[in-house]
Amino acid sequence: MAPGVSGYDLRCPSHKCKIGGVGGVTMRVAVVGGGVVGLAVAWRLAAAGDQVTVYDPAPGSGATGVAAGMLAPVGESRFGEEPMHRLLLAGADRWPAFAAALTEATGHDLGYRDEGTLLVALTDDDLRTVARLADFHRRAGLTVEPLRAADLREREPLLAPRVRGGAFVAQDRQVDPRRLAVALRIAAEKAGAAFVGDPVTRLSDVDGADATVVAAGCGSAVLVPGLPVRPVKGQVLRLRATGDAPPLRHVLRGHAANRSVYVVPRRDGEIVVGATEEERGTDVQVTAGGVLDLLRPAVDLVPGLAEYALVETAAGSRPGTPDNAPIVGRLRAGVLVATGHYRDGVLLAPITADAVAAMVRGEAPPDEFRPFGPDRFPGVST
Numbered sequence: 267m268a269p270g271v272s273g274y275d276l277r278c279p280s281h282k283c284k285i286g287g288v289g290g291v292t293m294r295v296a297v298v299g300g301g302v303v304g305l306a307v308a309w310r311l312a313a314a315g316d317q318v319t320v321y322d323p324a325p326g327s328g329a330t331g332v333a334a335g336m337l338a339p340v341g342e343s344r345f346g347e348e349p350m351h352r353l354l355l356a357g358a359d360r361w362p363a364f365a366a367a368l369t370e371a372t373g374h375d376l377g378y379r380d381e382g383t384l385l386v387a388l389t390d391d392d393l394r395t396v397a398r399l400a401d402f403h404r405r406a407g408l409t410v411e412p413l414r415a416a417d418l419r420e421r422e423p424l425l426a427p428r429v430r431g432g433a434f435v436a437q438d439r440q441v442d443p444r445r446l447a448v449a450l451r452i453a454a455e456k457a458g459a460a461f462v463g464d465p466v467t468r469l470s471d472v473d474g475a476d477a478t479v480v481a482a483g484c485g486s487a488v489l490v491p492g493l494p495v496r497p498v499k500g501q502v503l504r505l506r507a508t509g510d511a512p513p514l515r516h517v518l519r520g521h522a523a524n525r526s527v528y529v530v531p532r533r534d535g536e537i538v539v540g541a542t543e544e545e546r547g548t549d550v551q552v553t554a555g556g557v558l559d560l561l562r563p564a565v566d567l568v569p570g571l572a573e574y575a576l577v578e579t580a581a582g583s584r585p586g587t588p589d590n591a592p593i594v595g596r597l598r599a600g601v602l603v604a605t606g607h608y609r610d611g612v613l614l615a616p617i618t619a620d621a622v623a624a625m626v627r628g629e630a631p632p633d634e635f636r637p638f639g640p641d642r643f644p645g646v647s648t
């Protein structure tokens with residue numbers, strides 16, 4: 267696809283190279299892992315004319331199927347991680363054109379919304395936390411509008427009367443990761459990618475490819491010995507309005523008596539409430555305590571949620587790394603890795619796809635990826 271109405275040019279990540287069907291070499295690429303990252307890579311490469319095979323017994327069923335899909339470059343990052351901020355902001359910049367191109371390619375509704383995020387504080391202590399976060403957003407270059415309690419409730423009437431105040435971050439967006447995964451698979455298949463359901467337990471299970479991209483989230487550590495990716499458990503709830511309850515309009519990042527929660531309303535009436543962050547190895551059991559830790563602050567901030575149906579509880583494993591940053595780069599000739607996206611897999615999927623598309627051809631990835639190669643970790647088996 268040429269640069270279309272969406273402005274997302276699928277031919278070339280850097281706008282410098284010519285790849286695949288556009289006058290370059292066609293590569294045979296194996297993508298191991300069909301989460302949002304692997305699927306975005308597969309679509310990117312297949313649309314550029316490469317022969318792509320995705321290996322995953324159940325694409326979209328891992329962390330992608332649990333994720334809330336907030337596209338929040340600052341809300342999901344930590345104080346003092348400057349190179350990571352640059353990457354997250356660059357990742358967010360890609361999203362509007364990426365979403366438009368994917369919708370155009372598939373006709374599929376991604377649940378993409380850009381009403382922005384409200385930071386909400388319940389108590390005076392929480393208000394100080396929100397003020398610090400608002401300042402953090404501002405220093406990262408985002409526009410943040412402080413809001414008094416009355417202004418907050420005017421924008422979001424379902425907020426509790428005792429909410430003390432907050433702020434509005436206009437640039438934050440959201441997408442529904444489940445819809446996104448379906449659309450990416452359709453787009454990749456339309457572009458010629460093949461899907462194989464056999465599990466891959468060793469990279470030698472994949473043969474005949476010019477390049478193999480390991481994008482298997484936490485499972486990447488099994489395929490690449492020494493890769494420091496570990497599961498970080500997240501429990502997430504899905505609610506649905508009953509009767510004619512009025513809808514929420516904005517993503518809420520709430521702070522209620524020093525407990526934090528996010529509440530993500532979809533246009534179809536689903537509300538995602540998340541997420542715990544737990545070091546529990548591969549355990550993905552939903553616990554009563556986890557549900558309580560999410561529902562208590564959510565209902566304190568939006569009392570009407572207590573009347574909603576609790577339609578799903580789920581837990582997934584985020585691929586965490588020692589420095590909370592992704593691992594994207596070349597491991598050895600013909601093998602690349604794209605994993606460790608931790609809390610930002612959905613946000614970073616488009617820019618990761620651009621990076622991998624460049625590196626498959628020996629091109630440099632976008633500058634923002636320079637600090638995040640596997641070579642920063644000694645002991646990764648190459």
Ligand code: GLY
Binds near residue numbers: 334335342540
């Ligand atoms: N990105 C939200 C989370 O990981 O909980």
